[in-house]
Amino acid sequence: MNQRVIIVGGGAAGLMAAGKAAEIGANVVLLEKGSRLGRKLLLTGNGRCNLTNLCPTHEWPTHLGPHGDFMRNALARFGAQELRAFFQTLGIPTIADDQGRVYPASEKSLDILDALIEYCRASRVELVLNTAVRGLMLEAGHIIGVETDRQIFSADAAILATGGKSWAQTGSNGDGYYMLRQVGHTVSALYPGLVPLIAQESWIKLLEGLSFSQVVITAYREAKRIGRVEGDFLFTADGLSGPAVLNLSSQLSPLLEQGPITLTIDFQPHIKVDELASQIQSAADTDRQADVMAVLQPYVPRRLAQCIVGLLDSACGRGGHTSACPLRINQLNSRQRSMLIDSVKRFPVTVTQTRPFREAIVTVGGVRCEEVEPVSFSSRKVPGLYITGELLDIAGETGGYNLQSAFTSGWLAGLHAAGAHI
Ligand SMILES: Cc1cc2nc3c(=O)[nH]c(=O)nc-3n(C[C@H](O)[C@H](O)[C@H](O)COP(=O)(O)OP(=O)(O)OC[C@H]3O[C@@H](n4cnc5c(N)ncnc54)[C@H](O)[C@@H]3O)c2cc1C
Numbered sequence: 001m002n003q004r005v006i007i008v009g010g011g012a013a014g015l016m017a018a019g020k021a022a023e024i025g026a027n028v029v030l031l032e033k034g035s036r037l038g039r040k041l042l043l044t045g046n047g048r049c050n051l052t053n054l055c056p057t058h059e060w061p062t063h064l065g066p067h068g069d070f071m072r073n074a075l076a077r078f079g080a081q082e083l084r085a086f087f088q089t090l091g092i093p094t095i096a097d098d099q100g101r102v103y104p105a106s107e108k109s110l111d112i113l114d115a116l117i118e119y120c121r122a123s124r125v126e127l128v129l130n131t132a133v134r135g136l137m138l139e140a141g142h143i144i145g146v147e148t149d150r151q152i153f154s155a156d157a158a159i160l161a162t163g164g165k166s167w168a169q170t171g172s173n174g175d176g177y178y179m180l181r182q183v184g185h186t187v188s189a190l191y192p193g194l195v196p197l198i199a200q201e202s203w204i205k206l207l208e209g210l211s212f213s214q215v216v217i218t219a220y221r222e223a224k225r226i227g228r229v230e231g232d233f234l235f236t237a238d239g240l241s242g243p244a245v246l247n248l249s250s251q252l253s254p255l256l257e258q259g260p261i262t263l264t265i266d267f268q269p270h271i272k273v274d275e276l277a278s279q280i281q282s283a284a285d286t287d288r289q290a291d292v293m294a295v296l297q298p299y300v301p302r303r304l305a306q307c308i309v310g311l312l313d314s315a316c317g318r319g320g321h322t323s324a325c326p327l328r329i330n331q332l333n334s335r336q337r338s339m340l341i342d343s344v345k346r347f348p349v350t351v352t353q354t355r356p357f358r359e360a361i362v363t364v365g366g367v368r369c370e371e372v373e374p375v376s377f378s379s380r381k382v383p384g385l386y387i388t389g390e391l392l393d394i395a396g397e398t399g400g401y402n403l404q405s406a407f408t409s410g411w412l413a414g415l416h417a418a419g420a421h422i
Pocket of ligand 1: 008009010011012013014031032033034037038039040041043044045046049050051052131132133134161162163164166167170171172173175176360361362388389390391399400401402403404406
């Protein structure tokens with residue numbers, strides 16, 4: 001008799017798992033608590049769906065957070081190439097941008113969602129909406145079904161694909177972690193990941209909207225370097241965002257519990273500190289009355305230069321941002337000169353918190369990877385249970401890494417839950 005497989009959650013991992021399990025012959029029911037499938041999937045990549053990345057296969061784990069190695073074998077079986085081929089067979093060609101980010105050629109996430117739903121329908125998956133699963137049912141430690149608000153669904157296997165707890169308005173509100181704890185799994189502490197950072201400095205709001213390309217941001221705690229990223233970022237009303245900051249945030253999020261973290265931003269990573277010092281010296285030698293604003297402008301945009309001058313003004317005892325007459329280069333003592341150089345090469349910002357879960361792209365933390373078999377995604381604690389997608393303690397960088405992890409784990413869990421042995 002065919003395996004009866006229940007899929008809990010109709011997002012990226014759940015739809016893939018359902019279609020795959022049904023394609024190879026399982027009798028599949030997908031339970032989704034919302035009135036629509038794939039609500040988060042629709043939002044991805046600003047509606048364009050950055051579904052994977054062309055980075056070399058061996059580098060993938062380094063983009064998936066501290067437990068990225070867990071995904072190595074699974075990605076070798078169903079990685080970026082296989083995912084693109086999969087969508088191609090569903091009639092969805094894909095394209096890549098100059099950073100290796102892969103999108104459907106139509107650049108519409110709806111096309112990816114529709115193709116997955118059609119894949120499920122064609123394989124005869126029973127799609128049940130408006131049905132929230134409340135718990136997993138076990139007998140002698142083995143999955144025998146799931147319980148919803150209204151009824152019990154019996155099954156030989158259950159694939160949990162309820163997502164993380166970010167953007168809860170899309171349906172993923174952390175239910176799956178609760179269900180996993182109920183059956184004896186360990187779920188690590190959960191933090192917002194790929195999320196903007198909040199800064200302590202009140203002047204940051206003066207810089208809101210200023211964006212930068214290819215800066216280097218280094219994170220320190222008590223003079224010890226704890227993180228470094230390169231890339232694009234922008235100032236927000238209360239802190240920092242943009243791809244480089246989002247990637248750094250997943251690393252800093254758990255550490256912020258222990259207190260603020262100092263970031264230094266290098267706006268000119270291609271100019272060495274010594275070179276910058278001598279360029280500023282020669283500007284000062286040429287015109288001792290030079291306005292510091294003018295000296296700074298080749299290196300940073302005007303609005304940031306104004307902010308730096310305001311901070312130097314305060315350091316010179318001239319009244320900070322309110323000072324009306326220009327600050328001259330010859331008014332700076334050697335300590336203030338170094339501050340000027342630091343403001344280009346090591347611009348300091350103190351981060352106190354992240355923005356909340358509802359603004360986070362992913363959840364950092366999840367079910368401990370050691371408790372999950374890394375190719376089938378079966379639970380090592382509960383026979384018949386499979387754990388996929390963002391429930392795993394895998395938090396990828398921006399660039400398509402999270403959707404690929406969801407699709408990979410869904411595909412392999414579907415295959416194994418249906419009884420295939422590869
Ligand atoms: C704004 C935004 C943009 C993003 N852009 C990208 C991107 O471009 N590229 C990328 O790689 N990643 C992106 N991500 C991350 C990516 O969307 C997620 O990592 C991925 O969707 C996780 O897939 P999942 O199947 O595990 O969970 P989800 O896609 O969250 O699906 C979980 C599903 O389970 C359902 N569910 C939850 N609890 C229950 C329950 N008790 N019973 C029944 N159903 C339940 C939910 O309603 C939901 O439909 C983005 C995330 C956000 C928020």
